Amino acid sequence: MSAARVLDGVLAVLAEQGVGALSVRSVAAAAGVSAAQVQYYYRTKSELVRAAFDHAGEQLLADVAAAKPTTLMGVVEQWLPLDEPRERRARVWLAYAAIAAVDADLAATSARLDEELRRWFADQGLTDHAASQLFAMIDGVTLQCLMLPRPARRVLVERTVAPFVARLEAA
Template identity: 30%
Template sequence: MAGANRAVRERGRVRRQLLLDGAVKVISEQGIGGVTHRSVAAAAGVPASSATYFFDSLDHLIAEAVRSAMDQELERLNGLNEIVSASDAPADRIVDQFIEHLRTAPDQHTVAQFEMYLFASRRPELQRQVAEIIDATKAVAAGALRLRGITDSSAAVALVALIDGFALHRVAVPSPEQLSSLHRALRALAIGYVALESAEVGAPKQV
């Protein structure tokens, strides 16, 4: 009996995750407004009744999909952070890791991410998850910049904004040249902050 109960719970867990992944797919293709119990169930390949069984309302379904997508992105960021922190490669290789992280991100997750950012801006209870993603990205960026001797906290903020801007443009108007442009922009940002910090260290103090 215990084994049968575990099997039922596992099937329920799998079906619930299918619905969350289906919601992310719908959000990426149709926006938040396209999320209905029927559309999500169809994207998940499960009966429509499953969505209403696992989620009390559409708001509940959307909120859980946001959390699930953000948790998956946090896992990717943690993996990137481990690579950056453990690497003794030249700084340019660290830039390559950021580019690879962006390149391998599933397009539907990237589109859904920006949809969810806007959705969370109107739902304070979801802003914590979005803040966690942004803070985690900043932490990885700060670690990479420290390898180049850059400790200015604004550099990590600028780097994340630069990456997010390129990601938004890439999903809006895909172009093969964008990643090489981002690579050059990231190098320019790092070089610029090194020069800025050097100039500020050598500048006379204001009185």
């Protein structure tokens, strides 16, 4: 049994049942381990959530690297919930954001991660201002996509994100 198995259990609970269902027992059931094993690796709920979000971030980076996008729009699409795996990841992000909104430690961690992501966009040649705008757009469109049936999501992205990214690339 590894900590990764527990973290996968957290991600499953958050993606399938939401933040309200997150507990040591629900994580243990999803991971197929005992509650004591969950607590062995993570003593507090905040510690568990933080580790799970880091785990989800590592999965995102691995997925982006595996997809090998060649354009900025290709990178952005990896973040948007346009298919089942990305939808699941987006639900985890949303649950994490909800927890971070009321947990000062997680909010600070989230702010640091957000800043790293904005800097990553800036390192791709965007101005700091454009990187911040793109990051905010990704967050907003991700949330809107989660409210739409999957087939309608592509239309939203094509009408909002694609023209914005095209303008950024042309600048």
